[in-house]
Amino acid sequence: MAKKQKVSMTGWTLTIEYPSIGKTFHADILKYPKEMQEELQKHGAKQKFGDAESGGTPVEKYAMVQRIHEGLLAGQWELTGTPDMSGIVAEAVGRIKKVKPEKILAIFEKMPEKIKEFASNVKVKAEIAKIRAERAAKVADEAEDEDLEINL
Numbered sequence: 001m002a003k004k005q006k007v008s009m010t011g012w013t014l015t016i017e018y019p020s021i022g023k024t025f026h027a028d029i030l031k032y033p034k035e036m037q038e039e040l041q042k043h044g045a046k047q048k049f050g051d052a053e054s055g056g057t058p059v060e061k062y063a064m065v066q067r068i069h070e071g072l073l074a075g076q077w078e079l080t081g082t083p084d085m086s087g088i089v090a091e092a093v094g095r096i097k098k099v100k101p102e103k104i105l106a107i108f109e110k111m112p113e114k115i116k117e118f119a120s121n122v123k124v125k126a127e128i129a130k131i132r133a134e135r136a137a138k139v140a141d142e143a144e145d146e147d148l149e150i151n152l
Contacts (some may be wrong), residue, residue, distance in 0.1 A: 005017055005018045005019070005058065005061060006019075007046050007049060007050050008046075009045060009046055012028060012029045012030045013026060013027070013028055013029070014026070014027045014029060014045050014046070014049060016049060016065055018058045018061065018062050020058045021058045021059055021062065023058075023062050025062065025065050025066070025069070027045075027049075027069055027072075029045055031073070032072045032073060033072075033073075033075045035075060036072045036073075036075060036077065039077050040072075048068065048072075049065055049068055049069075056087065056088070056135075057087050057088070057091060059086075059087040059090075059101070059105065060084070060087035060088060063084040063086065063087060064083075064084070067079055067083070067084065085115060085119055086105060086108045086115050087101070087105075088128055088131060088132075089104075089108075089115055089118050089119045089124060089128070090102075090104035090105045090108065091131055092118075092124045092127035092128045092131060093118050093124055093127075095127055095131075096123055096124065096127055104118075
């Protein structure tokens with residue numbers, strides 16, 4: 001079973017640990033603009049960053065936390081722009097080429113333009129669809145038994 005990330009607050013410092021990828025994210029809430037600090041107090045910093053926990057791989061979750069952080073630093077509560085697809089694209093290419101996604105991510109770090117190039121490949125798109133379907137099935141399996149009432 002994969003280790004889940006852990007979100008904690010100590011004073012004004014938010015820490016999110018990603019043990020499965022060996023990364024830790026730290027944010028000093030006081031470095032955000034005043035309006036963002038007020039929103040975080042109302043909404044809850046752990047809740048805001050915890051929103052990045054849903055779905056995706058640990059690499060994608062870590063990237064999402066960084067997007068949230070960058071947005072808050074810029075004074076933007078809502079995420080804007082294009083999401084980082086590098087994690088799922090690397091996973092798809094890794095499956096197709098039978099290499100670890102980390103190797104593909106290293107390529108993306110050196111040549112970020114490759115993300116868009118690989119993502120537009122038909123085989124990669126199909127593999128991404130499979131990955132998303134697998135994730136959706138896993139979420140459904142892990143969900144509590146929910147009654148589905150259909151009146152036709």
